[in-house]
Amino acid sequence: MKRWSLASRIVSGTLIIVLGALVLLSVLVAAFTRYEVTERLDNSLQEVAERLEFVVGELDKNGPASAVPGGHVARLPGVNRRTLAYQISTPEGQLEVRSQNAPETPFVPHLDAGFYNIPSFRVYVVPSVSSHHYILVGEPTFHRTEAVRRAILISVLPMVIFFPAIWLLVRWRVRRAMQPLTSLQQEIRSRGGTNLAPIPPLDLPEELVAIHSAVNLLLERLKMALSTERAFAANAAHELRNPIGALLAQVQILKGMLQHSEHDERATTIMHQARRIGRMMEKLLQLSRATSGIALAEDRFDLVPVIRFLAQELEREKGQVIELSGTPHLMIRGDMDAAGILFRNLLENAVLHGSSLQPVRVVITEDSDVLISNDCDPLTSEILQDMEKPFVRGATDAEGSGLGLAIVRQISLQLRADIVITSPVPGKTRGITVSIRFPSGDTETSARFKEIEPV
Secondary structure (H helix, E strand, O other), X not given: OXXXXXXXXXXXXXXXXXXXXXXXXXXXXXXXXXXXXXXXXXXXXXXXXXXXXXXXXXXXXXXXXXXXXXXXXXXXXXXXXXOOEEEEEOOOOOEEEEEOOOOOOOOOOOOOOEEEEOOOEEEEEEEOOOOOOEEEEEEEHHHHHHHHHHHXXXXXXXXXXXXXXXXXXXXXXXXXXXXXXXXXXXXXHOOEOOEOOOOOOXXXXXXXXXXXHHHHHHHHHHHHHHHHHHHHHHHHHHHHHHHHHHHHHHHHHHHHHOOOOOOHHHHHHHHHHHHHHHHHHHHHHHHHHHHXXXXXXXXXXXXXXXXXXXXXXHHHHHOOOEEEEEOOOEEEEOOHHHHHHHHHHHHHHHHHHOOOOOOEEEEEOOOOEEEEEEOOOOOOHHHHHHOOOOOOOOOOOOOOOOOHHHHHHHHHHHOOOEEXXXXXXXXXXXXXXXXXXXXXXXXXXXXXXXXXXXX
16 A cells, blocks of 8 residues: 655645645736736727827818828828727718728728727727717737737736745745654654653644653553563573573483383483473573663674684584684674674574584675575575564474574664575575674774684
């Protein structure tokens, strides 16, 4: 499902309203401008007709003029196709005087007072004061249309030009108004199992204050619940570890006493189960430490000796060969004990679930990567996804608690390391590879690359 942005929705909604208002305003302004320009130009025609009264007065004084087809032409300099044209006609429609840009016949066939629109002119007809003549004044239609168009453009064009500026201003203002919400979102996003601190006071609007308070209340309840859970797990594991250790010791003594007897097998089963419970207690303690945020320290230490020590320890315990190669030094930031827990679990998983005939290979690269590979049947993507869930184990008969990768994931998040699990091993048809990449800014590798002596 496609996500939608509140800021984008507010911006788009606001701009649609503004644009609709501007379009409506533009239409109204254009109509009003057209009306006003038409009225002013019609007034100009009336004024010209009034000024031509003196010509009519001269014609009345001089009496009827000799008939000339098309009337006498009054030639004036500077006349062009935009200049107003006029005609002075008798009531019978005979032209006596006309301008040089006026047609030779009357503008309109019926000489009734008023305004007329003909194909090339907007004409105003008015009788003279003496009623012996009619004055016809025409304005070229294209000139009037051009004047109306220019007036409308002058009125509407600024609104069109300023719309992008309005869009930018609205977008900037909405983004700025949404900044407190973004800050609250970032604060909430930074909270997690290792950071349940209340969100500090922010400059929030009234609508977000209730959300801020509700989130802080939720964080407080969650912190209390997690603290209770962690304390219970840690205390239970700690309190049970000593009795289980004593129980295991007693079972071992009992097994020695019952050796070669009919109860030897049952003693062996009890001893294995006691060891399993002991390992479970150890993993629960590790998980409790991992979720408490122990890896958030900013100490710098060399990771390679830690991995080498863990590999040697597991070789002695399990008898499995672990080959360590790559760069001799890898400086990272974090807590050494937490890193030890992380790689102890990864190496232990590789030993327990890998083939005893093939060594576990650990490669430390100059790119701040640690690659741990072991031989086994390839795993499906569904199994790989479920393996990181607590108490979930793959289809294997090997010993384990199902907590190893959950502990690894918790500590890797605190160390800001990325973990990628792939199966089969790249370039092969079997095996599994765990890649741990540490942030490049937090690491420092040896200047030269050389093989580390196998452990």
